[in-house]
Amino acid sequence: MSTPGDASAPSSSTHHLGFSILSIVSKVTFDGTNYNDWMHNINMALRVEGKEYVLEEKLFEIDEATTTPEKLVSYKEHYDDVVKVACIIVATMSPELKRFYEDYWPYEKKNELVEKYHKRARQVKYEFVKALMDCNMKEGVFVCNHVEKMQRYAECLVSLNVNFDEELAIDMVLNSLPSSYDHFILAYHLKNIDTTLA
Structure with missing residues (x-):
């Protein structure tokens, strides 16, 4: 041929x-x-x-x-x-x-x-998704450090063509916070605060 x-x-x-x-x-x-x-x-x-x-x-x-x-x-x-x-x-x-x-x-x-290469990328993507979903902030940890950690995982997923809606990213961060932040989360939703993770 x-x-x-x-x-x-x-x-x-x-x-x-x-x-x-x-x-x-x-x-x-x-x-x-x-x-x-x-x-x-x-x-x-x-x-x-x-x-x-x-x-x-x-x-x-x-x-x-x-x-x-x-x-x-x-x-x-x-x-x-x-x-x-x-x-x-x-x-x-x-x-x-x-x-x-x-x-x-x-x-x-x-x-x-x-x-x-694609199957390898698929495995890497799964590992970052799992790591992001497993992010749960513990009491006593600085919230800025926790959010930065989640941002790094999200940026890795974006580099693998996983696009994050800004509202979804914020919801994932809020869901990862400990119970001591329940009042903050409630106030955030009630006041409809316009913010970003940047």
Whole structure:
């Protein structure tokens, strides 16, 4: 089978595709620790160009001598998109990962990366969620220190693409306070205080 490196010189349409996608994804370079952010950018860029299917549909070789003209045209279009997307993906990787993945097709590349990096990120996300939910302030602890600790966990989750609504974050902090703060919590809700964790 041919590999992404076998592609001929890019056409003007290839240049346009590469330029428009790179303008979206170039801000995030995949280094092995930021899979979710990186793949989110890749998916957004491919969706804009109508090329997202390349990550979901495997390219199968065909016999050009026996296939129909319609299937041959479809195959060549798919092949061209695969080559373009493969180059874009590799271009947004760190040098070490580029050398390892440069000969992978996008479909195989995505499956490999999901297995290796997304599942790891999922486990890390679970651990931070658990740590945040287990945060219960003990009597005698400074509330500022407690809130800062919860903020650090929340910031780690945001870096893993978990978005926190400000009101939800405040509710989680209030729920973590000991019973001696019950009157404060009641007053907070009754007065409808407008505040943030920042």
